Amino acid sequence: MRHFLDINQLSTDDVASLLERASYFKYTGVYPRFDKHRLVTLFYENSTRTRVSFELAAGHLNMPVIHMDKASSSESKGETIVDTLKTLSAMGISLGIIRHSEDGLPERLAQIPGLAMQLINAGDGKHAHPSQALLDMMTIKEHKPNIHELTVAIVGNIRHSRVANSLQRLFALVGIKELRLVAPKLWLPKSVHFGRMTTCLKEGLNQADVVICLRVQHERLADDEQFDPSTYRRDYAITAQTISYAKADAMIMHPGPINRGMEIDSDVADGVQSFILQQVTNGVYMRMAMIEYLLNNP
Numbered sequence: 001m002r003h004f005l006d007i008n009q010l011s012t013d014d015v016a017s018l019l020e021r022a023s024y025f026k027y028t029g030v031y032p033r034f035d036k037h038r039l040v041t042l043f044y045e046n047s048t049r050t051r052v053s054f055e056l057a058a059g060h061l062n063m064p065v066i067h068m069d070k071a072s073s074s075e076s077k078g079e080t081i082v083d084t085l086k087t088l089s090a091m092g093i094s095l096g097i098i099r100h101s102e103d104g105l106p107e108r109l110a111q112i113p114g115l116a117m118q119l120i121n122a123g124d125g126k127h128a129h130p131s132q133a134l135l136d137m138m139t140i141k142e143h144k145p146n147i148h149e150l151t152v153a154i155v156g157n158i159r160h161s162r163v164a165n166s167l168q169r170l171f172a173l174v175g176i177k178e179l180r181l182v183a184p185k186l187w188l189p190k191s192v193h194f195g196r197m198t199t200c201l202k203e204g205l206n207q208a209d210v211v212i213c214l215r216v217q218h219e220r221l222a223d224d225e226q227f228d229p230s231t232y233r234r235d236y237a238i239t240a241q242t243i244s245y246a247k248a249d250a251m252i253m254h255p256g257p258i259n260r261g262m263e264i265d266s267d268v269a270d271g272v273q274s275f276i277l278q279q280v281t282n283g284v285y286m287r288m289a290m291i292e293y294l295l296n297n298p
């Protein structure tokens with residue numbers, strides 16, 4: 001695989017191997033060296049977790065990291081993103097981590113003729129966020145290894161969520177028992193790759209093993225969507241009361257950043273069932289595994 005763009009490029013063996021390598025890095029602290037490679041982070045959308053964890057991951061692998069900021073790059077003078085990539089590639093940068101608001105852009109950039117640089121999709125628009133799905137799977141498997149027996153509920157803005165898209169593909173690939181996609185009608189997608197849609201939170205969370213709460217993405221709401229925060233909170237917020245619909249030991253997860261008091265309450269986000277910070281920790285190791293996987297398969 002030359003570029004890491006989405007989960008649909010992976011086989012079940014690939015996923016197993018990535019999970020195994022990420023755990024190996026986490027529990028042994030033994031890391032390979034990729035010091036002949038250079039990594040650039042190109043984030044055209046804001047990020048805390050994804051960008052910093054890719055940069056930390058590269059550091060653990062002894063790869064020098066360059067962060068390109070659009071505002072201070074020559075794109076502010078009219079250079080195209082294609083020319084930026086070709087320029088960085090010509091300098092010998094071997095791996096580019098790209099986040100962009102445009103659906104499918106990393107895939108189109110991956111087709112630049114003769115581009116030597118390999119690319120990892122760090123989230124494109126509403127389309128895909130493969131590293132988030134993989135680190136979520138790592139976190140789930142650490143605590144509930146019987147993946148095939150799990151019922152997972154994803155709650156929130158499914159229609160606009162690249163995380164939900166990549167998770168659907170990954171859960172279908174590894175074969176969980178059931179996936180429920182819970183959202184108000186406004187945020188249900190027109191079609192799904194995997195899972196059953198419901199507008200009822202109680203039904204969606206009923207006896208779930210894992211609850212993945214999505215952020216209310218104010219920046220992705222189209223102007224014509226009449227989003228009412230108080231109605232959303234009333235019907236879909238993950239609270240101490242609503243998590244009681246799920247199993248007593250259900251894992252509560254969130255890709256972050258979280259809107260406390262909107263889609264999730266602080267006592268749940270910081271509570272004993274929350275795995276939100278473990279997701280963040282695992283992100284570093286999973287991204288190390290992804291970088292290694294890609295550089296070993298040029």
Ligand code: CP
Nearest residue numbers: 047048049050255256
């Ligand atoms: N989950 C996620 O992508 O977080 P960031 O936007 O902080 O990278």
